[in-house]
Amino acid sequence: MPLRDEWCDLARKLDWSFSYADERQVFPEVLSGTPWLPAREWRDWDEPFRSTYAEYVATQHKKEVGFQAVAEAVGRVEDFAKLDPAWLSVVKLHMATLPLAEFAAVIGNLRAARFGRDSAWRMTSLLGALDELRHTQLPLRAMHDLVRWDEQFEWTHRLFHSDDWIAVAARHMVDELLLGTDVIEFAIGTHFVFETGFTNLQFIGLTSMAKQVGDRLFERMLQSIQTDEARHAQIGHPVLKKLVARDPERAQRLVDKWFWRSFRFFAVVTGVAMDYLTPLSARRASFKEFVEEWVVDQFQSSLDELGLQRPKYWNEFLEALPVYHHMLYASAYTYRATTWFDFVLPGPQEQAWLAEKYPSTWPQFAPVWQNIEARWREAGPGVEWFTHGTTPVSFCNLCQLVLCAGTPQQNSAVFVTKPERTYVFCSEPCRELFEAEPERYAKHLGVVERILGGQAPANLLELLRYFGLREQSWGRDVVEGSYPFLSVKEPT
Amino acid sequence: MGVPLYVFVRGDTLGLVVLAREDEDIDALAQRLSRAAAPRVKVTGRLTVLHRGKPLRGHLSLSEAGVRPLDRVDLVGEDGDG
Numbered sequence: 001m002p003l004r005d006e007w008c009d010l011a012r013k014l015d016w017s018f019s020y021a022d023e024r025q026v027f028p029e030v031l032s033g034t035p036w037l038p039a040r041e042w043r044d045w046d047e048p049f050r051s052t053y054a055e056y057v058a059t060q061h062k063k064e065v066g067f068q069a070v071a072e073a074v075g076r077v078e079d080f081a082k083l084d085p086a087w088l089s090v091v092k093l094h095m096a097t098l099p100l101a102e103f104a105a106v107i108g109n110l111r112a113a114r115f116g117r118d119s120a121w122r123m124t125s126l127l128g129a130l131d132e133l134r135h136t137q138l139p140l141r142a143m144h145d146l147v148r149w150d151e152q153f154e155w156t157h158r159l160f161h162s163d164d165w166i167a168v169a170a171r172h173m174v175d176e177l178l179l180g181t182d183v184i185e186f187a188i189g190t191h192f193v194f195e196t197g198f199t200n201l202q203f204i205g206l207t208s209m210a211k212q213v214g215d216r217l218f219e220r221m222l223q224s225i226q227t228d229e230a231r232h233a234q235i236g237h238p239v240l241k242k243l244v245a246r247d248p249e250r251a252q253r254l255v256d257k258w259f260w261r262s263f264r265f266f267a268v269v270t271g272v273a274m275d276y277l278t279p280l281s282a283r284r285a286s287f288k289e290f291v292e293e294w295v296v297d298q299f300q301s302s303l304d305e306l307g308l309q310r311p312k313y314w315n316e317f318l319e320a321l322p323v324y325h326h327m328l329y330a331s332a333y334t335y336r337a338t339t340w341f342d343f344v345l346p347g348p349q350e351q352a353w354l355a356e357k358y359p360s361t362w363p364q365f366a367p368v369w370q371n372i373e374a375r376w377r378e379a380g381p382g383v384e385w386f387t388h389g390t391t392p393v394s395f396c397n398l399c400q401l402v403l404c405a406g407t408p409q410q411n412s413a414v415f416v417t418k419p420e421r422t423y424v425f426c427s428e429p430c431r432e433l434f435e436a437e438p439e440r441y442a443k444h445l446g447v448v449e450r451i452l453g454g455q456a457p458a459n460l461l462e463l464l465r466y467f468g469l470r471e472q473s474w475g476r477d478v479v480e481g482s483y484p485f486l487s488v489k490e491p492t
Numbered sequence: 493m494g495v496p497l498y499v500f501v502r503g504d505t506l507g508l509v510v511l512a513r514e515d516e517d518i519d520a521l522a523q524r525l526s527r528a529a530a531p532r533v534k535v536t537g538r539l540t541v542l543h544r545g546k547p548l549r550g551h552l553s554l555s556e557a558g559v560r561p562l563d564r565v566d567l568v569g570e571d572g573d574g
């Protein structure tokens with residue numbers, strides 16, 4: 001036996017018996033999760049990395065040194081100024097959604113480091129918390145010096161402190177997933193579904209694109225984060241395995257719920273980045289192709305291995321995969337001032353690529369972009385407002401995202417009237433998830449409820465200020481409509 | 493009195509919230525909905541407002557048509573997208 005194995009478990013898997021309190025007091029079910037099982041039932045819990053604290057510190061130190069070297073070499077304003085402006089929007093979008101969500105994950109992991117039912121689980125969660133703290137700091141550090149150059153980078157820190165609609169939606173999910181769940185749901189929702197199921201999209205897909213566009217800092221940061229995620233994501237599988245053995249219905253329900261909610265999140269953040277904001281020359285695959293390769297195949301095999309069914313909303317997910325982010329992007333383009341990053345109008349080559357990648361659905365979106373192009377031609381470059389909406393937008397009472405599910409011909413919004421009020425959902429899965437746990441969601445005030453209740457203004461310009469945006473920072477078209485293809489006369 | 497409505501324009505990519513008036517007639521509402529979606533979709537031809545899936549007569553006011561706050565209405569154009 002190698003020497004390390006002789007002492008390793010003393011450093012990471014060491015439980016003891018309690019004498020001053022009983023186990024249920026030490027690990028209350030409300031935090032330690034359902035089903036509550038005695039410690040002996042968790043004794044075989046383990047994960048493959050089996051890191052000790054000393055090993056962790058040594059490894060992380062090396063990663064930090066590597067990242068700092070890259071940041072010093074290619075993290076200056078002049079390095080970013082060379083990048084494609086649309087790609088900078090990918091950076092601004094991801095850098096803003098990442099750090100404070102990761103900070104919430106610090107808390108989620110720390111809760112598991114205290115209330116997880118096995119010492120190895122608690123130890124791995126402690127290292128996970130340190131990982132997430134690092135993932136909070138890396139983007140804040142990397143973007144800090146860019147704020148003086150471009151105010152939109154300030155949203156790396158500002159987003160989660162604002163009432164911007166993306167912040168409202170992101171907080172709604174992150175607060176529930178990372179702060180409002182017991183440690184069993186946290187492990188399954190965060191580690192098994194969100195991290196194992198979806199973050200590969202971020203880390204493999206976007207890393208490859210970052211490399212193609214020459215953004216070495218973003219590439220290196222994602223790689224560095226991915227190696228942490230790959231380790232602590234392993235917490236999910238053994239927790240889920242235990243739950244499947246004891247309460248398979250709950251296990252399936254948690255997978256169903258967090259699969260749907262995670263997909264919505266990734267379609268917004270990653271779908272838009274991959275299919276619109278990344279320059280065509282740097283794209284290697286469409287969002288749909290990435291999801292099919294990295295989510296559909298791999299996630300399904302993980303479920304098979306555990307004896308679980310495909311998530312309940314699998315068909316809805318497959319139907320939404322070639323549509324939802326296109327609905328969202330066209331909507332957001334025409335409400336771009338409500339965000340802190342800029343948008344690009346897909347030109348003829350980009351549209352040809354999208355038509356090739358999405359042959360069955362793109363024909364529904366081509367007329368929308370033709371209409372936007374026609375309005376740019378009519379107004380001329382610089383006249384942002386002619387291609388911008390002014391009417392308030394409606395949002396889903398579960399995911400808090402814009403009601404842009406379904407297709408242009410048939411929006412899939414669902415209305416539910418209760419004695420106290422009417423609720424609206426972007427889709428059947430969001431309605432079902434809400435109605436399964438109304439006590440969790442019913443009192444939340446989305447943007448529309450705030451407007452109707454007088455807490456937020458209905459006038460768009462005033463609403464932008466409520467969102468925390470200023471004219472210097474709100475989103476625009478990346479070239480303010482100065483596209484060569486718009487100056488070519490339209491065929492009549 | 494203001495009547496907030498959830499609005500879906502056929503051919504559009506998202507739902508909107510429009511503040512209508514009880515005494516506003518359906519034809520005027522249709523024009524307003526068409527303008528609200530104009531950055532993304534050009535609704536052409538005769539405009540029809542649907543409420544609970546049924547077309548509303550253009551000369552009726554919202555209250556006469558039975559449209560209540562936070563109801564869903566859909567706008568459909570006679571030609572193509574709308």
